[in-house]
Amino acid sequence: MDTNGTTTGSLVPPTSIIRSPAMFWIIVSSIPILAIWWWTDYRWRISEGEPPLVPFKIPWLGHGLDFMNDINGFAEWVRSVHPTSEAATIQIAGQHLYLIFDTKLASQIYRRSQTFIFDPFILQTSQILGANKQDMKKLTEGAQVVSPAPAAEDSGSRILHDLHALTPQHLTGKSLDRLTDYFINVICADIDKRFPKKDDENYAWETMDLCEFVKSTWCHASITALFGTNIYEIWPGIEKWLWAFDKEFQKMFTQMPRAVMPKPYALLDEGQEMCEKWEAEALAAEERGEIGGDPDWDKYWGLRFVRLRDEYLRKSGLSTKFRAGNQVVFIWGLNANAIPIAMQTITRAVLSPPLLASLITEIRAASTSSSTFDLKGITTSPLFRSVYLESLRWATASPSPRVVRQDTQLGPYHLKKGNMAMVHSRTLQMDEATWCIPGKPESHPSKFWAERFLDGDSETEKVRVEENAEAESNYSSDIKASHPVAKPLKPKQHEVVGAKSKEMQARMLALRPFGGGTTLCPGRHFATNEIMGGLAALLLRLEIEVDEDALAKNGSPLPDLSKQGGLFPDRGLICRVRRRKGV
Ligand code: HEM
Numbered sequence: 001m002d003t004n005g006t007t008t009g010s011l012v013p014p015t016s017i018i019r020s021p022a023m024f025w026i027i028v029s030s031i032p033i034l035a036i037w038w039w040t041d042y043r044w045r046i047s048e049g050e051p052p053l054v055p056f057k058i059p060w061l062g063h064g065l066d067f068m069n070d071i072n073g074f075a076e077w078v079r080s081v082h083p084t085s086e087a088a089t090i091q092i093a094g095q096h097l098y099l100i101f102d103t104k105l106a107s108q109i110y111r112r113s114q115t116f117i118f119d120p121f122i123l124q125t126s127q128i129l130g131a132n133k134q135d136m137k138k139l140t141e142g143a144q145v146v147s148p149a150p151a152a153e154d155s156g157s158r159i160l161h162d163l164h165a166l167t168p169q170h171l172t173g174k175s176l177d178r179l180t181d182y183f184i185n186v187i188c189a190d191i192d193k194r195f196p197k198k199d200d201e202n203y204a205w206e207t208m209d210l211c212e213f214v215k216s217t218w219c220h221a222s223i224t225a226l227f228g229t230n231i232y233e234i235w236p237g238i239e240k241w242l243w244a245f246d247k248e249f250q251k252m253f254t255q256m257p258r259a260v261m262p263k264p265y266a267l268l269d270e271g272q273e274m275c276e277k278w279e280a281e282a283l284a285a286e287e288r289g290e291i292g293g294d295p296d297w298d299k300y301w302g303l304r305f306v307r308l309r310d311e312y313l314r315k316s317g318l319s320t321k322f323r324a325g326n327q328v329v330f331i332w333g334l335n336a337n338a339i340p341i342a343m344q345t346i347t348r349a350v351l352s353p354p355l356l357a358s359l360i361t362e363i364r365a366a367s368t369s370s371s372t373f374d375l376k377g378i379t380t381s382p383l384f385r386s387v388y389l390e391s392l393r394w395a396t397a398s399p400s401p402r403v404v405r406q407d408t409q410l411g412p413y414h415l416k417k418g419n420m421a422m423v424h425s426r427t428l429q430m431d432e433a434t435w436c437i438p439g440k441p442e443s444h445p446s447k448f449w450a451e452r453f454l455d456g457d458s459e460t461e462k463v464r465v466e467e468n469a470e471a472e473s474n475y476s477s478d479i480k481a482s483h484p485v486a487k488p489l490k491p492k493q494h495e496v497v498g499a500k501s502k503e504m505q506a507r508m509l510a511l512r513p514f515g516g517g518t519t520l521c522p523g524r525h526f527a528t529n530e531i532m533g534g535l536a537a538l539l540l541r542l543e544i545e546v547d548e549d550a551l552a553k554n555g556s557p558l559p560d561l562s563k564q565g566g567l568f569p570d571r572g573l574i575c576r577v578r579r580r581k582g583v
Helices: 021-043 064-069 071-081 103-111 119-128 133-140 159-170 173-194 210-227 230-234 238-254 262-287 304-315 320-336 338-351 353-366 375-379 382-395 425-429 459-481 502-510 524-541 548-554
Strands: 087-092 095-100 206-209 399-404 408-410 413-415 420-424 542-546 574-579
Touching (some): 119 133, 119 238, 133 159, 173 210, 173 524, 206 210, 210 304, 238 262, 238 320, 262 304, 320 338, 353 382, 353 524, 382 524, 459 502, 548 574
Antiparallel strands (some): 408 413, 542 574
């Protein structure tokens, strides 16, 4: 300002030590260059021993946009930049993320659950799901984090650990059998409703999109098996909501405000409102004495596990909104991966008439009457297992992230505290060196080869279980060490048996649809029953033929890579369907 109080137009303050305008402008214009140098070349260069850094252009943000927009395509590109490296470093929002390409390093990450931790992601998700300050305080108590808050009061409760330990015991054994029975019964009832039995058995062909039929039938069966039937009465639009939420949910992890992305928040609001209502009605039914004793399933809560889980959340003093958010994510997780894989398995079976015929032969061998079958006979059939595992390999892209809790050595690399490490299953599942068998062009990983797992797949689960047992034991010791009186629920340890051939082990370690370690998907047994058992129920009841004209016009469905986890077929499959005679 001049002495009259008006601006002079000059940006150089009269008292500044930089009296020359030229010097001022040189300094001002060099600030961005200095900043870029600071962020790219100095501030964010990799430390000694970190995996090679993939070049990036945008300071600080690094590869953030590419990673968020298309994680599958991005991971494939990173692999092509470092085709022989066991891992690579990428930069996302000022942090390093180590993408792991080597199966043995991936296994190490899963086993070392005290160093490669998952709780930070659960806490972040909880915040997104509407956990309030009190909820967050409770959830954070004893959680595995990089830098714990200084001397917060510790009551000894370990909510994240207890919830984690509660799940697997209810998704195995008798509870799993009950869940599966319910699921298969609903599938059969829905098929019977859609294709009713007639006395004259004169069934006409109907043309339909098989993918859509499987999507809605499997969804209805799995939601009611786990969450009861009342949820459909309260929320008839649950399926429409589910698939809309599935498209939007990942966006919430950018933590942009509601005003910037109203759609995901609106869907979350709807889910929470409905789940609050669902819980309130179940509690009211309990009050009225409608849910007597300790039933293994009831129409309000669904499976006993869901009732006990909700009871645990209430007893832990977590808010109604957070509890509802927790159910929203459970409903989503229950369906978002398993349903696309059911669609993939069924469409691949139907697309190959010889394979379809062989599967029907297997079903007949496991039949106990004209319309029933022994599930064990199906899930242990080598052909059924092979088709299922190949569907998982071909059509999942499960990113399994961990936070590095302290500076640590992983194989040849030195990983830095606070960064992230991620096993991206698809990169391993599409690795030519692992999957191609010389002289067998059909074994190329880009191809769906139904017979790929005919030999020796039984070892797959054993390796997962072995990793899981080690990870659980590390996790449990870690949690116990954090508080002298904390009594975390003891996770069930699984037995490990069997030897592994070297070649087979490499393939098994490269098949990672269900993640690994402590967070190895506890729903995988139910998913297996849903997909293989559901396929058997479907083929036992219905004759299905692909509409060749529609196929020629639309092309054969491929995995839609725009999503993560279970990948949907990227288009429908028009089929002619009718009820089988004699069923
Ligand atoms: C083909 C179907 C499925 C696939 C591909 C799948 C995949 C996954 C993956 C990748 C994880 C995270 C693992 C990690 O980062 O290490 C996970 C966790 C989980 N899944 Fe699944 N899942 C499937 C089906 C199911 C089903 C049907 C349920 C429920 C009945 C379920 C319940 C869960 C739960 C509760 C977790 C969290 C475990 C924890 O944090 O302790 N999943 N799943």
